[in-house]
Amino acid sequence: MFFDFLPGVGHVGAHRGARTLAPENTMLAAELAVKMGANFWELDVNKVADGTLMVFHDDVLSRTTDVASNAGFTGIAPWATHEYSCKELQQLDAGSWFIEEDPYGTIASGEVSSATLDKMVGLQIPTLREALEFSRRHDLPVNVEIKDQLQSPGDLSIVDDVLKMAHETETEDLILLSSFNHDYLTRMHYLAPNMPLAVLAEKKHPDDIPGYLKLLGATGYHPAKDIIDPELVRDLASRGIKVNPYTVNDMDQAVSLINAGCFGIITDFVHKLRHRL
Numbered sequence: 106m107f108f109d110f111l112p113g114v115g116h117v118g119a120h121r122g123a124r125t126l127a128p129e130n131t132m133l134a135a136e137l138a139v140k141m142g143a144n145f146w147e148l149d150v151n152k153v154a155d156g157t158l159m160v161f162h163d164d165v166l167s168r169t170t171d172v173a174s175n176a177g178f179t180g181i182a183p184w185a186t187h188e189y190s191c192k193e194l195q196q197l198d199a200g201s202w203f204i205e206e207d208p209y210g211t212i213a214s215g216e217v218s219s220a221t222l223d224k225m226v227g228l229q230i231p232t233l234r235e236a237l238e239f240s241r242r243h244d245l246p247v248n249v250e251i252k253d254q255l256q257s258p259g260d261l262s263i264v265d266d267v268l269k270m271a272h273e274t275e276t277e278d279l280i281l282l283s284s285f286n287h288d289y290l291t292r293m294h295y296l297a298p299n300m301p302l303a304v305l306a307e308k309k310h311p312d313d314i315p316g317y318l319k320l321l322g323a324t325g326y327h328p329a330k331d332i333i334d335p336e337l338v339r340d341l342a343s344r345g346i347k348v349n350p351y352t353v354n355d356m357d358q359a360v361s362l363i364n365a366g367c368f369g370i371i372t373d374f375v376h377k378l379r380h381r382l
């Protein structure tokens with residue numbers, strides 16, 4: 106399983122792939138994650154209109170695609186992601202925005218090669234199937250985050266769909282499943298008790314972290330960088346909990362959390378963290 110691929114502590118997790126060097130949640134970002142020495146990558150899953158599981162973070166399309174200027178694409182702003190089919194979504198260019206915006210200044214600084222830049226134009230939004238097949242080919246463990254499907258509250262079927270895809274791509278052993286929607290974790294634990302699970306916490310911790318994780322059948326804890334500190338990491342790690350804070354982009358913080366016993370760090374800057382370790 107996921108944790109067996111990664112012995113010890115201090116693993117580098119590529120948040121949405123190597124998203125400071127390539128457009129997030131694309132296969133190019135996954136390739137760069139491997140190239141830069143990530144130990145695992147993180148991706149976001151949403152279910153779209155025809156039931157396909159797509160690797161995409163936002164519930165609207167405008168930030169990371171050319172939807173606003175794509176003449177072949179119909180629809181009304183803000184273009185809700187779940188209202189389109191896979192075929193429609195794959196007409197969009199999910200890469201050129203990165204060249205236009207240089208969101209992390211990595212193009213200007215020369216950290217992105219010209220060969221990589223050429224590959225960005227016309228990148229498609231990947232399906233989860235493509236992403237998992239990539240992980241299998243590279244034996245690259247993957248943290249699959251199921252985004253909360255706000256258009257269908259209470260519907261847990263995306264969990265069943267993710268598990269089916271893991272089975273079809275033979276990647277059950279590579280996946281760590283996480284979500285802010287803890288009902289999804291409960292469903293996965295019911296369906297697949299051996300699938301490693303991680304609880305995402307953004308603003309506050311559960312009252313009793315170890316007790317809460319045990320209740321859900323989770324072994325991983327993914328707190329936001331602003332609510333975690335080395336002392337808490339030490340305590341949780343001593344209880345066998347795999348702590349993977351996100352999204353840690355300050356390398357001094359990353360190193361101090363690793364020294365305290367973090368299993369991994371989910372960062373946008375894989376290449377910088379790799380150089381610090």
Ligand code: G3P
Binds near residue numbers: 283
């Ligand atoms: O899984 C950690 C992190 O990715 C959660 O936040 O919004 O970046 O998906 P977000």
Ligand code: CA
Binds near residue numbers: 147148149250
């Ligand atoms: Ca995520």
